[in-house]
Amino acid sequence: MKDETFVSRKTTITIFIVAVIAGLFLGVSLDLDFENGLEEEPIEEAQREPEEIDFYEPKVTHEEMVINTVEEAIKSVVSIELEDSISGSGFFISSDGYILTNRHVVQADENYTVITHEGEEYEAEVVSRDSMRDLAFLKIEGEDFRALELGDSDGLRLGQTAIAIGYTLGELKNSVSVGVVSGLVRDIWARDGWSLERLEGMIQTDAAINVGNSGGPLLNLRGEVIGINTAKDIDADNVGFAIPINQSKRAIESVLEHGEIINPYIGVRYVMIDSYEMEMRGLPIDYGALIVRGGAGQPAIDPDSPANQVGLREGDIITAMDGKRIDSDYPLYEAVLDYAAGDTVEIEYMRGSISETVELELAERPSD
Numbered sequence: 001m002k003d004e005t006f007v008s009r010k011t012t013i014t015i016f017i018v019a020v021i022a023g024l025f026l027g028v029s030l031d032l033d034f035e036n037g038l039e040e041e042p043i044e045e046a047q048r049e050p051e052e053i054d055f056y057e058p059k060v061t062h063e064e065m066v067i068n069t070v071e072e073a074i075k076s077v078v079s080i081e082l083e084d085s086i087s088g089s090g091f092f093i094s095s096d097g098y099i100l101t102n103r104h105v106v107q108a109d110e111n112y113t114v115i116t117h118e119g120e121e122y123e124a125e126v127v128s129r130d131s132m133r134d135l136a137f138l139k140i141e142g143e144d145f146r147a148l149e150l151g152d153s154d155g156l157r158l159g160q161t162a163i164a165i166g167y168t169l170g171e172l173k174n175s176v177s178v179g180v181v182s183g184l185v186r187d188i189w190a191r192d193g194w195s196l197e198r199l200e201g202m203i204q205t206d207a208a209i210n211v212g213n214s215g216g217p218l219l220n221l222r223g224e225v226i227g228i229n230t231a232k233d234i235d236a237d238n239v240g241f242a243i244p245i246n247q248s249k250r251a252i253e254s255v256l257e258h259g260e261i262i263n264p265y266i267g268v269r270y271v272m273i274d275s276y277e278m279e280m281r282g283l284p285i286d287y288g289a290l291i292v293r294g295g296a297g298q299p300a301i302d303p304d305s306p307a308n309q310v311g312l313r314e315g316d317i318i319t320a321m322d323g324k325r326i327d328s329d330y331p332l333y334e335a336v337l338d339y340a341a342g343d344t345v346e347i348e349y350m351r352g353s354i355s356e357t358v359e360l361e362l363a364e365r366p367s368d
Helices: 002-035 062-076 249-258 275-281 332-336
Strands: 077-082 085-092 098-101 112-115 121-130 135-139 161-168 172-192 195-205 217-219 225-232 240-244 270-272 289-291 317-321 344-351 354-361
Touching: 062 077, 062 161, 062 172, 062 217, 077 098, 077 161, 085 161, 098 249, 121 249, 135 249, 161 195, 161 225, 172 225, 172 240, 195 225, 195 332, 317 332
Parallel strands: none
Antiparallel strands: 077 085, 077 112, 085 098, 098 135, 112 121, 121 135, 161 172, 161 217, 172 195, 195 240, 217 225, 225 240, 270 289, 289 317, 317 344, 344 354
């Protein structure tokens, strides 16, 4: 593309220079002719040669970009199986065998089998799971695996191309679906069997995400991972959801450095408040994080958590952390991940109509 741009500019400059030079010579010729009493003969319009116009033509079509992206990325996607049952997909995040997938794909410390694109089978160790963001990490022995590049999910725009890759139904090897980013920052309730969990800040896409695709990558046209395919709406067509890759980067760094996820936490279950939640629940404000019980009856506050130690209760609304307002643009999970386990933060919250402030030391989230 650079070469074509250079040629095009050079051609324009050349035409301009030639026109100037021709004009100079023509001017000299006219002066001489007028001095000799001669008149210039007009050039008939029909005799003029039409100018050639250089139109830019892209070297790679959109279709070719998708094909090229898939051909490279598909080598990094794996199938994750447990005793020949349908499990899900994953992808390499390092050359030495670390694999990222969904926590609901890897629900127990069992002996999972990883099958690569080339058909090679490996016994996999469950390294760590993060139920708050539905992430899990596996490790297989080996070297020179092809890791995918991570993109920037914060820079996504509606309508940009999204490519999902995974082992559909656990049988259809590396199925590919292509669509667009249909929505951003979607908060959803996801059910897996009897378990119900809330996932925040999700990417919505119309690229098909089916059973077995969970844990596979959602890619942009540069082949970078922008999300982790996680869920679909069973009552709608082509409404799928992926965890933004930026939500998992801290966990990835932790696993690659320490061999496990080390996340800070305060130990509450909550719902982010907006105008709808405020009206439906009769709340005094339309922002903040309302502490509530989990969808499957889990306690609103973990018994051994920092939140319990400082006296937070079910029904409290966390409104700010270290002076930063908690709202849809800065949800509680994002605020917590701005810190490390052991950091002390100031929590502002409302209990009824009364505002309170408490200092809390973030703890390391227990593994599940």
